[in-house]
Amino acid sequence: MRDELRFIVLDGVEGCGKSTQIERLAAALREAGEDPVVTHEPGGTPVGEAIRSVLLSPEYPQMTVLTEILLFCASRAQHVQQVIIPALDEGSRVLCDRFSAATFAYQGYAGGGGAEMVEQLDARATGGLAPDLTIILDLPAEEGLRRKFGEQWREASALGDRIEQNDAEYHRLVREGFLAYADRCSERTAVIDADREPDEVFAELAGLLEL
Ligand SMILES: Nc1ncnc2c1ncn2[C@@H]1O[C@H](COP(=O)(O)OP(=O)(O)O)[C@@H](O)[C@H]1O
Numbered sequence: 001m002r003d004e005l006r007f008i009v010l011d012g013v014e015g016c017g018k019s020t021q022i023e024r025l026a027a028a029l030r031e032a033g034e035d036p037v038v039t040h041e042p043g044g045t046p047v048g049e050a051i052r053s054v055l056l057s058p059e060y061p062q063m064t065v066l067t068e069i070l071l072f073c074a075s076r077a078q079h080v081q082q083v084i085i086p087a088l089d090e091g092s093r094v095l096c097d098r099f100s101a102a103t104f105a106y107q108g109y110a111g112g113g114g115a116e117m118v119e120q121l122d123a124r125a126t127g128g129l130a131p132d133l134t135i136i137l138d139l140p141a142e143e144g145l146r147r148k149f150g151e152q153w154r155e156a157s158a159l160g161d162r163i164e165q166n167d168a169e170y171h172r173l174v175r176e177g178f179l180a181y182a183d184r185c186s187e188r189t190a191v192i193d194a195d196r197e198p199d200e201v202f203a204e205l206a207g208l209l210e211l
Pocket residue numbers: 013014015016017018019020021147148194195196197198199201
C-alpha cells in the first residue's frame with residue numbers, strides 16, 4: 001500500500017459497505033505483514049462509546065443539531081488523543097470507520113448545522129489532525145437502507161437508531177453532503193461507486209491504495 005497513507009477513513013451513507021470494506025482492507029494489510037489499528041466513530045474509546053450510546057439512542061428525539069455536533073466532536077477529541085495519535089506515533093496504520101466527513105455530511109449538510117460551524121468545532125476536536133485519505137463509498141441512500149433493513153427499509157424510521165430514524169429526504173441529503181465534502185476537500189478525498197458487488201468495490205479500493 002502507498003506508504004504515505006497512514007490514516008485512512010472510510011465513510012458514506014448507512015449501509016454503503018464501510019464495515020465490509022474496512023474488514024477486507026485490514027485483512028489484506030495483515031496478509032502483507034502489517035498490524036493496522038481498526039477503529040470507528042462515534043466511539044473507539046470507552047468515553048466515546050458512552051457518548052455514542054447517547055447520540056444513537058432513540059430515547060432522545062429532541063436532540064438539537066448543535067448538541068449532536070458537540071457530542072460527535074467530544075467523541076472525536078477523545079479518540080484522536082487516546083487512540084489515533086498514539087497509534088500513528090507508534091508507526092501503525094489507522095483505518096477508521098467514519099470521521100470528519102460524516103459530521104460535515106450529517107450534521108453540517110443534512111442537519112442544517114452548516115459547514116463553518118462543523119469545520120470550526122471539528123478542527124478543535126482533531127487539533128488539526130486530518131486523514132491522509134477519506135474514501136467515500138457512494139451509494140443512493142435508499143439502497144443503503146435497503147441493504148440494512150431489507151424490504152422494510154421504508155420503516156427505518158421505526159427500526160433504526162436515532163440517526164437512522166431520520167426521513168428519506170435527510171438520508172438523501174447526507175449522500176449529497178458527502179459528495180459536497182469530496183468537492184471541498186478534493187485533495188484528500190476519493191469517491192468510489194459502492195453500488196456494485198463487494199468484490200468490485202474492493203478491487204477499486206485496492207487499486208486506489210496500491211495494495
Ligand atoms: N457491495 C455490496 N453489495 C450488496 N450488499 C452489500 C455490499 N456491501 C455490503 N453489503 C451488505 O450490506 C449491509 C451493510 O453493509 P455494511 O458493510 O455493514 O455497511 P456500513 O458499515 O456502511 O453501514 C450488510 O448486510 C452487508 O453484508
